[in-house]
Amino acid sequence: MIELNVAIKNKHYTNNNVNRNNTVLAQVDFSVERGEFVAIIGPSGCGKTTLLNMISGIEKCDGHLITYDKNDEKKQEPYRVGYIFQQPRLMPWLTVRENIALVLQSNQYDQIELLLTQVGLAGKGEYFPRQLSGGMQRRVSIARAFAINPHLLLLDEPFNSLDAPTANRLRQLLIDLCKQRGTTVVFVTHDLQEAIYLADRILFMSDSPGSIIHQCNVDIPKPRQESGVSELKWQMQLMTRFPKITLWKID
Numbered sequence: 001m002i003e004l005n006v007a008i009k010n011k012h013y014t015n016n017n018v019n020r021n022n023t024v025l026a027q028v029d030f031s032v033e034r035g036e037f038v039a040i041i042g043p044s045g046c047g048k049t050t051l052l053n054m055i056s057g058i059e060k061c062d063g064h065l066i067t068y069d070k071n072d073e074k075k076q077e078p079y080r081v082g083y084i085f086q087q088p089r090l091m092p093w094l095t096v097r098e099n100i101a102l103v104l105q106s107n108q109y110d111q112i113e114l115l116l117t118q119v120g121l122a123g124k125g126e127y128f129p130r131q132l133s134g135g136m137q138r139r140v141s142i143a144r145a146f147a148i149n150p151h152l153l154l155l156d157e158p159f160n161s162l163d164a165p166t167a168n169r170l171r172q173l174l175i176d177l178c179k180q181r182g183t184t185v186v187f188v189t190h191d192l193q194e195a196i197y198l199a200d201r202i203l204f205m206s207d208s209p210g211s212i213i214h215q216c217n218v219d220i221p222k223p224r225q226e227s228g229v230s231e232l233k234w235q236m237q238l239m240t241r242f243p244k245i246t247l248w249k250i251d
């Protein structure tokens, strides 16, 4: 069953200061199945964040078609989209618990402890963001996104600039939470190995203006081992001539 349909003819920004239109996306068409984990990979500046912003509704997209599935058992509820940004974007003056409570109704606060335990932050609810490491702050942003139990979760290079073991632990945490809840995911990255480790399907974006130029299913059982991921990475590189590769080790 289709969860998300995207049909964007083109998206441009008007940069008044240089009196120019900048076309960022052109002919971006794809669908995502319910419960599917799709990674979108492309070079810096090809429009990945813009695409997520359009899907989430942060960015206006008049005339484009972005439709969500309102399936039977959930159709009485508002459609919920979670978004994990490149930076954790926590409110520095609020505690961990208060940062998560921001997205909840007061009758849902009892979930917070369970979420903190699930992301490995039991007992850290009264800490302020400045008292946490970078990896712990990302865990809070993951807990906050899952707190609304999203139908669709969008992630924009959420594990950038973390050391490899921390990033690997958070990737596994993401896989576990999505599996438990059956969350549909669109995950943006510029790291092919990360995409292969996480995704059921990878969409490759061209350089600016961005459009989808290839797609590949990742038919390796999870949990994925480093050898299988590396082998598929080289095959995909050959097939797509995708130039930007970051190597990291799966532990």
Ligand SMILES: Nc1ncnc2c1ncn2[C@@H]1O[C@H](COP(=O)(O)OP(=O)(O)OP(=O)(O)O)[C@@H](O)[C@H]1O
Pocket: 013, 014, 015, 022, 024, 042, 043, 044, 045, 046, 047, 048, 049, 050, 051, 190
């Ligand atoms: N609000 C804006 N106004 C004008 N131009 C913008 C705006 N937001 C993004 N752009 C331009 O759109 C293009 C794509 O930006 P975007 O952030 O979507 O790319 P990206 O693929 O996510 O890049 P990265 O991987 O480096 O994060 C860039 O040329 C950028 O300058």
